[in-house]
Amino acid sequence: MTDSVPPIVSIENLKAYEGELVTVQGWLYAKTGKGRLQFLQVRDGSGLCQAVVFKKNVSPEDFQAAKELTRESSLRVTGVVKADERAPGFPGGYEIDVRSLEPIQVAEPYPIAPKEHGVEFLMKHRHLWIRAPRQWAILRIRANITRALRYWLDEHGFVNVDTPILTPAAAEGTTTLFEIDYHGEPAYLAQTGQLYNEAAIFAFGRVYCFGPTFRAEKSKTRRHLQEFWMLEPEIAFCDLEELMEVQEQLISYVIQRILVENALELRLLERDLTHLERVRPPFPRLHYDDAVAMINRAAEAGEKVPGYDETVPPIQWGDDFGSPHETYLAAQFDRPVFVHHYPSQVKAFYMEPEPGRPEVCRSVDLLAPEGYGEITGGSERMSDPEKLVAAIQKHGLPLEPYQWYLDLRRYGSVVHSGFGLGLERTVAWICGLEHVRETIAFPRMLHYMRP
RNA sequence: UCCUCGGUAGCUCAAUCGGCAGAGCAUCCGGCUGUUAACCGGACGGUUGAUGGUUCGAGUCCAUCCCGAGGAGCCA
Incomplete structure (x- = not known):
């Protein structure tokens, strides 16, 4: 031989x-x-x-x-x-x-040298840049995060139901959508699969969709893409408290698994692992009322927002948090923090109001530590048909397109909840990156879609 | 949409007060038996983002536009 x-x-x-x-x-x-x-x-x-x-x-x-x-x-x-x-x-x-x-x-002279390059140059050569060790590590971690998320959900009774990308109207009526021509009729690229998920839970109990979503917002920051991947679980017979438990279990599982299976990649990225090792349930829970009080105390004391070089701006009860507020709040905890019971007026129409206190709703955002911002957003959904009709009208939305959605409350309505997890922000957080553009092979950013 | 900063060699950058367009890396040639973004010697490399203006003279000053970065708002 x-x-x-x-x-x-x-x-x-x-x-x-x-x-x-x-x-x-x-x-x-x-x-x-x-x-x-x-x-x-x-x-x-x-x-x-x-x-x-x-x-x-x-x-x-x-x-x-x-x-x-x-x-x-x-x-x-x-x-x-x-x-x-x-x-x-x-x-x-x-x-x-x-x-x-x-x-x-024998390759032609290669444009990317193994040394410093500017962002613009690297993005123009993204098709070659992904060969570099750092990018290799990030994209392998991303792939494994996706795998771990799906694995946990599949193991916990969730059924993957894919929701449409071409949709007839805005799901939440808020953010800017990409419009396309659907054989002469206007259609929009989906910004969420949630409403369809809500239909699916009545067939399967627990479901999730996981696919690209599109926002035509003129956002140009390290946390935004025009096209990003969102995981959206939706659960029947689930209230706000149970929703938070699902999230902290899921996210802790993913991080602990990445720490084991992608130790090499994390070392290549020189990621400080102490933050990630702490990510285990339970996550702290912060009521919106208390968050506002915390922010205003810090504003009065003239505290700095970490990494912002400005002091914490004061906030009025009833306003949504700005980026500096979120960054300040997250920095007060050593693991992800749930902020719940936001004012109803700043949230989507379908969120269940708190019984006896309708000015706040049963919603929850999860803020990642180290300034990575909101990585999930979710809520208990309104389950009473009359209240939902009133909420749609109050938000100035037409009733007709929501008839099928209202049907869900007519035929065996139950308490249910769901959330959306932004994959790119999660990858950026776990990898310790400055910008979400490196978390996806070919990012779509404001006025930037080549290659 | 708004605010701030930037655009000079293939890449990363320098150029004093408005006074000759520079360096390192890459590439090519030569040398070297343990390199880690090697090192040593040599060569090649320019419409200073675009247009117009001020000036004896503009990379530098002014105007407009284009492109990029960071942030705000909005969001995941």
């Missing part, structure tokens, strides 16, 4: 082949030449490892080929796996002592 062809192995599995002859196929991330020695850093999608080409160990042709390889050239290298503390890469610690190599394509 001495003439057998060496196996093609993944870099993440190199360790298992120590001392053996293997082939790795991938792309050249970086190269350092040193006379009769060439260090090749090879990526294959699963990781990155160093391949060492000694002139005396390979044919003259192969050594010359190694010298002529450019960054991002595709290649196969065959050699013996050796443990070496000096070997860079991820997982790292193992390198390939090359015996032969086969360039597949």
Whole structure:
């Protein structure tokens, strides 16, 4: 068997082949030449490892080929796996002592150097930028967050029901929507699947949808995209308190799983893990009344908003929080915090008013720590048909398009609740990123959709 | 939509008071047996975002526009 062809192995599995002859196929991330020695850093999608080409160990042709390889050239290298503390890469610690190599394509000069670049340049080369180690780590974590979210829901009796992306009207009647031509009739890209989820719970009990949503808002901040992915669970026979329990269980599960399964990626991102390790139930709960009092106490004392370089602005009871308010509130806790019972006037029409205190509703937002802002928003839904009709009219919305939605309250209405989780903000928080644009392979931002 | 900052070599940036357009990296050539964004020597590299104006002279000052970044509002 001495003439057998060496196996093609993944870099993440190199360790298992120590001392053996293997082939790795991938792309050249970086190269350092040193006379009769060439260090090749090879990526294959699963990781990155160093391949060492000694002139005396390979044919003259192969050594010359190694010298002529450019960054991002595709290649196969065959050699013996050796443990070496000096070997860079991820997982790292193992390198390939090359015996032969086969360039597949020698790449043209690569525009992205392994050093500092500006945001504009990198975004224009997003199709190439995603090859970089940091982006690789982020997008792998994103994929695993998605997997963990779905896994937890699937294991807890939720049925995945996909909701439409093309919709006839605004679901909440608030935010700006992208309009398209639906065979002569105006239609809109969905900003939420919630109303359809509410129909689905009467068939399946617990459901979730998970897909892209669209907001045509002129938002240009580190927390906003025009197209983002939202996970929306909806649960029958569930009130506000139970809704918060579901959220803290789900989010804690995801984070603890990422800490274990993506330790390598988090290390690559140099993420401070102490914040994430604390994310376990229960999360603190803060009533809107108390939040307002906290903010105004801080405003009076002239406290600074962390990372904002301005003092906490005062707030009137009944107003929604601005970004500085949310950032200040979240900074007062060492884990995500629920803020519940917002004023009804600043929330959507379908949220259940608090019995005996209709000026507030049974709504809840989850604020992530470290300034990442609102990552979920949800509520107990109004279940009484007459109250819902009144709420729709009070918000100045037409009744006719909501007839099917009102049907849900006519045929076996029950207490139910749901929430939406912004995937990109969650990824940014877990990865410790400055901006959500790096949390999705091809972000859609204000006036920016190429590539 | 509003506020603030920015646009100079492929990339990251410098250029004093308005006075010769510069450096590092990348690329190419040569050297080096343990490099980690290697190092040493050499070469190549410019419509200073666009248009108009002020001036003997504009990267620099003025006006308008284009593009980008951060923030506000709104939201996940």
